[in-house]
Each structure stands twice: as C-alpha cells, then as structure tokens.
Amino acid sequence: MLKAEILLAALANGLLTGAVYALIALGLTLVYGVLHIINFAHGATLTAAMFAVYVAHQTFGIDPYLAIPLLAPLFFGLGYSLQRWVIGPASHGDDGNILLVTLGLSIVIENALLAVFRSDTRSIEVPYGFEVVELGPLILSLPKVIAFAGAFAVAGLLWLVIARSDIGKAIRAVAKEKTGAALCGIPVGHVYAVTFGIGAACLAVAACLLMPTFLVNPRIGNAFVLVAFTIVVLGGMGSIGGALAGGLIIGVVESLSGLYLGESLGQIGIFLIFLVVLLFRPTGLFGARA
Amino acid sequence: MLEVEALTAGYGGIPVLRDVSLTIDSGEIVAVLGANGVGKTTLNRALSGLIRPDGGAIRFEGTRIERLAPPEIVRMGLIHVPEGRKIFPTMSVRENLELGGYARARTRRAANLDRVFALFPRLGERRRQLAGTLSGGEQQMLAIGRGLMAEPRLLILDEPSLGLSPRLVEDLFALVVRIAAEGLAIMLVEQNVVQSLEIAGRAYVLENGRVALAGPAAALRADPALERAYLGM
Structure with missing residues (x-):
C-alpha cells in the first residue's frame, strides 16, 4: 500500500493538471453548445497557440504569463475571423459542413506548423520553471499552481x-433557439464567430499556462484535445460547469492511474471512464437528459 | 407602411408563394388567412428576412427590405412573433424579454419591460421563472411581449392561437386589439378565420400560395367564396 503522502501528492497534481484540461475543454464545450458541432480544429489551434507562446519567448523574450494579455485577444480575433469569414461561408449554412471544414482547417494548420517548425519537440526555459510551493506535506510545482x-x-x-x-x-439565446434569436435582431453569424473567438482565446490562455512546464511539437494539441473531448462528454456536452468538474476528475484519474499502473498507462483510466460514462450516463454528469 | 409586390418565395428554388401582393397601413389590423400549407409561414419568413425571396419586392416604410438580414429588418421596426413561439426555454422570462430589445429600443428597455408587465401581469409574476416551464398560453404571451420590447411599428403575429383553448384565444385577441390601439400595425396570420375576422379591419385569404380573396373583414365574413377558398373546394 502506498503512503498517504504520495497518494495526496498524486491527487493534488491531478487537480492541477485537470484545471488546464478543463480550460481546453471549456472552448470545445462552448462551441459545441452554441454551434452544435465538434470543432476539430481545436487541437491544431492549441498547437498554434503554444507555438505562438514559444516564438514570443524565444524571439521577443516575452514571459509566457505576460503573453496572456497579448495572445488572448490575438487568438480571439483569429477565432472570430476564421468562423466569420472562412468556416461560416464555406459551410453554406449547413451545420454538418462546419464539422468537415474545421477538420480540413486542422490539417492545414498542423501542416503549416510542420513546414515552419519541423517536427522537433521544443520547450522554453523560464527561471521559475522548477520552483515549488510547499503546502503542508505537499510540494507543488509553482507553474502548475499558477496554471490552476x-x-x-x-x-x-x-x-x-x-x-x-x-x-x-x-x-445562450442562439444556442437554444437560433430562429427566435434572429427574430429578436440578434446577428447569429456574429454570435457564432464570438463563440469561436472565445474558444480560441481560452486556448491561448491555456497555452500560456502550459508552456512553462510542457513541450510543444506540431501534433501536441491533439493529445490534449482527445482528453478535452472526454471531459466534454463526461461533464455533459455544452455545460461550462460540467467541463470544469470533468477536467478536475479526469486530471485526478490520470494522475492516480499513472501512480498505480505506471506513467505510460496513465491515460488508460481516462478512456475507461469515457466508456463507463457512455454506457451508463450518455448525456454526461451535468448534461440535460436526452 | 408595408407593400408586398408580386412576391415569389420558397425553398431550394421551388416556389411556395407565387405572385403575392398585399399592403398594410399604419394602425391597421390585417388578417392573413389560409389553411395549413398555403404559404403563410413562408410569407412571414420572407418578410422578416429569414429567407430570400426569389422574386418581387417588399417595401417597409418606403425602403426595399427583401435583401436585408433579420437584424436590419428588426432595427427598422418590423417584428415577427413566429409560429411555435421560439422563446428561449432555458432562460428566465425577464431575460427573454430583455433579448427582445437587443437590436432596437435598447435604451428604453426598463420602461418597455414595465409596459409589457403591465400588459401581461402573469409575466411580471413569473419574471424569474424559466420560460420553458410556462404554460402554452403564457409562452405565447411571452413571445408577443418579447416582440413588443422592440417597439414594433409593424407586428407580425404568426398563428398566435395555435394550441390555445378557445377561452385563451378570446383573451389573446382582445389583447391584440388593445395593443393595436397604441398605434402600431398588426398583421395577424391565422387559421382561425372566424375570430380573426372579428378583430381585423381587412383580410387576405391565401390559397395554394396565391392571394385568393382580399377585402374588408366584414365583407369577407359574408362571402360564400371564403368557405370555398378556405376549405379548398
């Protein structure tokens, strides 16, 4: 049996990582809740944001945390423009097409990054990268506490x-009743684009919080988004509270199964949970019953 | 106020409405009648910009609006209370009403909210309740109240009596008369012929996507052709 301190440390670390997972899931669940599609470009957008943090640090010497007020608005604008002038028009008013367009977009973004940065894995070094916070018996990594x-x-x-x-x-009005919203004079296309922009801005913040402790390569976003997708399903599609709770749960599950099964099998627990949720509560913990 | 000229509209190039012309003047209640599937809803969707007509012209207060998007049309004061109400079920009554003033009369929202609550006291009592939990009649009141929040110059009511008890329909139509007395024009799109003709000044009867009959409500009530057109015999 493991000592209580180790278990506690694993729990705490799981919660810390889970919060960032939740942040990534937030954008995904928001876009799903409003546009009723899975944004397949979410992972590629996260990768792009992480490279943006990398470039900001390596080329301009900007600290990842100080990059938040720069990159969050930039990615909001990017997400807004993509939905307003690329995804929206290309989908010709059919929501099903949006899904395919975002899938195509993710391939374009990934390969563009691959062309520019090659497939090398990179990381940045910050002076506080290995600093810790002591909290009773717990020793927590400072960047992870900040990310949380x-x-x-x-x-x-x-x-x-x-x-x-x-x-x-x-x-919220557009999410539930598009026609009713349009007849109130709410510009539906603009609201869609704002939603996409918010999703991208969440990713930019997540990237800034992640980079002090994580590495980046042109495919890294997909690993995160696979987890984020599990969180969205677990928490209930479209639910903000669900994404938060789901993120923390998944973070803890990953950390604990890593502790018991070994680091390389850490993610097994996540997908077991995914299956169990789909079997017994397909609308998620916080989702409306179908 | 509203002039529809030779309007042709439909879905995917297949016309539902053909060559429809009608006019509504300020302060009038005009009924647009017809059985299910004659194109009433298509007409409304074209007027509020939800679909682009295939031909013809729509003028609202002298401006061509047939190529405008719904928010622009709402901003001009042409408000469409849709069939099936289309309220926001997971939002409170108050939030639903506030969204009615999203694009127009935004600065007078508080005053308009009071005005709607005075007109529909039930909505005032339930302002914090989620709209989806209201009864059918209350939801219809909410849909109309939401439309009034934009201070309409022309209010299109699409099948407001649908699914309501005869008693509620009577209350509703009495309210429509009261709202019209404030000076706005109302286009009442209905299947309920008898009661609509009682409150309307004029009426158009649609049949197979065309205007089959038109005239003062009193004359139409006595016209045997009405029954024929309506029943499609």
Whole structure:
C-alpha cells in the first residue's frame, strides 16, 4: 500500500493538471453548445497557440504569463475571423459542413506548423520553471499552481460573461433557439464567430499556462484535445460547469492511474471512464437528459 | 407602411408563394388567412428576412427590405412573433424579454419591460421563472411581449392561437386589439378565420400560395367564396 503522502501528492497534481484540461475543454464545450458541432480544429489551434507562446519567448523574450494579455485577444480575433469569414461561408449554412471544414482547417494548420517548425519537440526555459510551493506535506510545482489559478480565473470570467452580459445572453439565446434569436435582431453569424473567438482565446490562455512546464511539437494539441473531448462528454456536452468538474476528475484519474499502473498507462483510466460514462450516463454528469 | 409586390418565395428554388401582393397601413389590423400549407409561414419568413425571396419586392416604410438580414429588418421596426413561439426555454422570462430589445429600443428597455408587465401581469409574476416551464398560453404571451420590447411599428403575429383553448384565444385577441390601439400595425396570420375576422379591419385569404380573396373583414365574413377558398373546394 502506498503512503498517504504520495497518494495526496498524486491527487493534488491531478487537480492541477485537470484545471488546464478543463480550460481546453471549456472552448470545445462552448462551441459545441452554441454551434452544435465538434470543432476539430481545436487541437491544431492549441498547437498554434503554444507555438505562438514559444516564438514570443524565444524571439521577443516575452514571459509566457505576460503573453496572456497579448495572445488572448490575438487568438480571439483569429477565432472570430476564421468562423466569420472562412468556416461560416464555406459551410453554406449547413451545420454538418462546419464539422468537415474545421477538420480540413486542422490539417492545414498542423501542416503549416510542420513546414515552419519541423517536427522537433521544443520547450522554453523560464527561471521559475522548477520552483515549488510547499503546502503542508505537499510540494507543488509553482507553474502548475499558477496554471490552476489561471484556469479557474478564466472559467469564472467566462461564466460571468455568459450569465450576465448582453453578448452572453445572446450566445445562450442562439444556442437554444437560433430562429427566435434572429427574430429578436440578434446577428447569429456574429454570435457564432464570438463563440469561436472565445474558444480560441481560452486556448491561448491555456497555452500560456502550459508552456512553462510542457513541450510543444506540431501534433501536441491533439493529445490534449482527445482528453478535452472526454471531459466534454463526461461533464455533459455544452455545460461550462460540467467541463470544469470533468477536467478536475479526469486530471485526478490520470494522475492516480499513472501512480498505480505506471506513467505510460496513465491515460488508460481516462478512456475507461469515457466508456463507463457512455454506457451508463450518455448525456454526461451535468448534461440535460436526452 | 408595408407593400408586398408580386412576391415569389420558397425553398431550394421551388416556389411556395407565387405572385403575392398585399399592403398594410399604419394602425391597421390585417388578417392573413389560409389553411395549413398555403404559404403563410413562408410569407412571414420572407418578410422578416429569414429567407430570400426569389422574386418581387417588399417595401417597409418606403425602403426595399427583401435583401436585408433579420437584424436590419428588426432595427427598422418590423417584428415577427413566429409560429411555435421560439422563446428561449432555458432562460428566465425577464431575460427573454430583455433579448427582445437587443437590436432596437435598447435604451428604453426598463420602461418597455414595465409596459409589457403591465400588459401581461402573469409575466411580471413569473419574471424569474424559466420560460420553458410556462404554460402554452403564457409562452405565447411571452413571445408577443418579447416582440413588443422592440417597439414594433409593424407586428407580425404568426398563428398566435395555435394550441390555445378557445377561452385563451378570446383573451389573446382582445389583447391584440388593445395593443393595436397604441398605434402600431398588426398583421395577424391565422387559421382561425372566424375570430380573426372579428378583430381585423381587412383580410387576405391565401390559397395554394396565391392571394385568393382580399377585402374588408366584414365583407369577407359574408362571402360564400371564403368557405370555398378556405376549405379548398
């Protein structure tokens, strides 16, 4: 039997990683909730954001955390423009086509990154990369603690925007009743694009929080998005609270199964959970019953 | 106020409406009648910009609107309360109403909210309740209230009596008369011929996507051709 401290440390580390997973899942679930499609370009967008953090650091010497106020608006604009002027028009008003267009887009982005950066795995070095925070018996990595707090701050902010602001109400209206929203004078195309932009901005923040401890290569985003997709299904498609809870659960499950089964089998637990959820509660923990 | 001229509209190039012309003046209640499937909803969708007509012209207060998007048409004051209500079920009554003033009359939202609550006290009592939990009649009131939040100049009511009890339909139509008395024009699109003709000044009867009959409501009520057109005999 393992010592309680080790178990506790694994739990804490799982929660810390899970928060960033949740942040990545947030954008995915939001886009699903409003446009009712899975954005297949989500992983490639995350990769692009991670490379953006890499370039900002290596070329311009910008700290990853200080890059947040630069990259979040940049990626919001990028996501907005992609949906408004590429994905939207290319899908010819058929939601099913959007899915295929995002799939095509992900291939384009990935290969563009591959052409520019080659398939090398890169990382950045920051002075605080190995600093730790001591919390009772726990010794936690400082960048991971910052990532945890950052992810929760973004989730809280997003919840506030969706619940209270005019654009948030418009987003919820379009999500449930597109025609009714259009007849209220809500510009549906603009709302779609804003939603996509918010999703991309979440990824930019996630990339900034990840880079001090993770590495980047042109395919890294897919690994994260596969996990994020599991979180979205676990939490309930389209549910923000579900994405948060799902992210933390998945982070803990990964960490614990890594502890018991060995690091290389850590992700097995995630997909076991995925199967169990699909079998017994296909609408997810927080999803509406079908 | 509204002039529809030789309008042809449909889906995927197959016309549902053919060569429909009609006019509505300010302050009028005009009924557009017809059985299921004669093109009433297609007409409304074309007027509010949800579909692009294949031919003809739509003028609202002198401006051509047949190529405009729904938000632009809403901003001009042509408000369409759709068939099936299309309210936002997971949002509160209050939020539903606020969204009615999203594109127009935004600065007067608070005053308009009070006005709608005065007109529909039930909505005021239930302002915090989720719209999806309202009864059918209350949901219809909410859909109309949401339309009024935009201070319409022309209000299109698409099948407002659908699914309501005869008693509720009577209350609803009395309210429509009250709303019209405030000076806006109302286009009442209905299958409910008898009661619609009681409150409308004029009416158009659609049959197979064309205007089959038109005239003052009083004259149409007495016209045996109405029954023929309506029943398709």
